[in-house]
Amino acid sequence: MNSCDIMQMAEAHLIHTYNRYPIVLDHGEGVHLYDADGKEYLDFGAGIAVFAFGYNNKEFNDALKSQIDRLIHTSNFFYNEPMAKAAKVLTEAAGMDKVFFTNSGTEAIEGALKLAKKYGFERDGRTDHEIIAMGHSFHGRSMGALALTGNKHYQEAFGPMIPGIRFAEYNNLDSVKELINDKTIAVIMETVQGEGGIHPAKPEFIKGVRQLCDENGMLMMLDEIQCGLCRTGTLYAFEQYGIVPDVMTTAKALGQGVPVGAFMARGNAAEVLVPGDHGSTYGGNPFAAAAVCKTFEMFESHKLTEHVREITPVLEAALDELVENFDFVTERRGMGLMQGIAVTIKPADIIKKALDEGLILFAAGTDVIRFVPPLVITEDDVEEMKTKLEKVFDIF
Ligand SMILES: Cc1ncc(COP(=O)(O)O)c(C=O)c1O
Known part of the structure; x- marks a missing residue:
C-alpha cells in the first residue's frame, strides 16, 4: 500500500x-x-x-521478545514473576507502599479517584466528598479523569460531570485554601502541568498543598504521568520539592510504548481498596510488567x-x-x-x-x-x- x-x-x-x-x-x-x-x-x-x-532500542526489544515467547497474558487471578518484580521496583523507587497497574494514564487517574472516594467513605461513611483539582490541568478523557481536567472546552459536550470536583488556580495556594471544607477529601494536581502549557509547580505552592493536606486529613495526589520517570532530571518531579504525595499516578515512559500505567499509594491510603473494589483484565499483565521491569533496569544502567x-x-x-x-x-x-x-x-x-x-x-x-x-x-x-x-x- x-x-x-x-x-x-x-x-x-x-x-x-x-x-x-x-x-x-x-x-x-x-x-x-x-x-x-x-x-x-x-x-x-x-x-x-x-x-x-528512543526508537528500536535492541536491549529493550529483546526483553519484550523473550517475554512474548514465555507468557504475554494470564489474568490478575494468578501471580507471575514480572508482575511481582515490577510492583516491587516501582513502589520502592517512588517511596510508595502499594501499586495497581492499569493500561493507560487515564485509567491510573480513574483508579486514584476511586481510591480517594473510598478513603473518604472509610473516614466518615459519606459519599458526597469533594476533590480539589486545578485549572488548566489535564488528567485524561474518560468520565472521571475528564471531570478532574480543568478545561471547560473538553468537558462541554459530555456533562454532567461527576459531582464534587472543585477547581483551584494552579500555583495559587489561597485559591486552594478557600475551597477546603469538611467534605474535602483530596487535592489532585500535576507536579508540572503538561497539556495546560508546561507550568512547573512553584515550591511554596506544592509544599503549601502538602501542608494543607496534612492539616485537614486530605490526600495529596500527584499526577506524574507526563513529568515523571526521569524526564525532569529526577525519577519523579516531586523529589525536587522535598515532598512525597499520598497517592500518585504514572504512565507514558513506564512501558516505553507498551501501554501500561499505574497508581500508587502509601500509608492508610494504600489499604483502602480491597477485593471487589477495582480490577482490570490486562492491567500489569506479564508482557506489560516485563516492559516496566526492563525500563527501570535501563534507567539505572544508562x-x-x-x-x-x-x-x-x-x-x-x-x-x-x-x-x-x-x-x-x-x-x-x-x-x-x-x-x-x-x-x-x-x-x-x-x-x-x-x-x-x-x-x-x-x-x-x-x-x-x-x-x-x-x-x-x-x-x-x-x-x-x-x-x-x-x-x-x-x-x-
Ligand atoms: C498529566 C497527564 N495525566 C494523564 C494523561 C492521560 O494519559 P493517557 O493518555 O495515557 O491515558 C496525560 C496524557 O497526556 C497527562 O499528560
Whole structure:
C-alpha cells in the first residue's frame, strides 16, 4: 500500500477524533522517525513524552521478545514473576507502599479517584466528598479523569460531570485554601502541568498543598504521568520539592510504548481498596510488567537522571536563544527535558512547517510549543533541532 492508500483507509474507518498530519510513519531508530517514503524526522515529541530511550532500542526489544515467547497474558487471578518484580521496583523507587497497574494514564487517574472516594467513605461513611483539582490541568478523557481536567472546552459536550470536583488556580495556594471544607477529601494536581502549557509547580505552592493536606486529613495526589520517570532530571518531579504525595499516578515512559500505567499509594491510603473494589483484565499483565521491569533496569544502567541533568542546560540555552532572537517567542519555561516556549503565532502553523523541515514537535495549551524529546538526546540532537527550528522561524 502507498501512503495515500493508507491515509484514505484510516480516514474511512477511524472515528475522526484526531486531525492527523498527512504523514505515514514507518519505523524509528534512536531519536529519528522515518516515514513510508523514507523521509527522516528528528523527534522532539517522543510519542508524547513516552520513548525515553528512543526508537528500536535492541536491549529493550529483546526483553519484550523473550517475554512474548514465555507468557504475554494470564489474568490478575494468578501471580507471575514480572508482575511481582515490577510492583516491587516501582513502589520502592517512588517511596510508595502499594501499586495497581492499569493500561493507560487515564485509567491510573480513574483508579486514584476511586481510591480517594473510598478513603473518604472509610473516614466518615459519606459519599458526597469533594476533590480539589486545578485549572488548566489535564488528567485524561474518560468520565472521571475528564471531570478532574480543568478545561471547560473538553468537558462541554459530555456533562454532567461527576459531582464534587472543585477547581483551584494552579500555583495559587489561597485559591486552594478557600475551597477546603469538611467534605474535602483530596487535592489532585500535576507536579508540572503538561497539556495546560508546561507550568512547573512553584515550591511554596506544592509544599503549601502538602501542608494543607496534612492539616485537614486530605490526600495529596500527584499526577506524574507526563513529568515523571526521569524526564525532569529526577525519577519523579516531586523529589525536587522535598515532598512525597499520598497517592500518585504514572504512565507514558513506564512501558516505553507498551501501554501500561499505574497508581500508587502509601500509608492508610494504600489499604483502602480491597477485593471487589477495582480490577482490570490486562492491567500489569506479564508482557506489560516485563516492559516496566526492563525500563527501570535501563534507567539505572544508562544513568538516565544524570544524563537528563547534564543535557538540560544545553536544551535550555538553545531555547533561550530562540526567545532572544525571535520577537514572537516570548518565554521559555519547564523542568528538565519537559520544556515549552510561548509563541504569539499559532503553534499549529509552526508545527506544520517544522514537519516539512523534518522536525516533530507538539503543542501544549493554546500558545506553547512543547519539547519532550527522548531522554537520551545528545548535544548534536539539540543543535539539529535548533537549526531546523530557526529555519522554520525565519519563514514567519
Ligand atoms: C498529566 C497527564 N495525566 C494523564 C494523561 C492521560 O494519559 P493517557 O493518555 O495515557 O491515558 C496525560 C496524557 O497526556 C497527562 O499528560
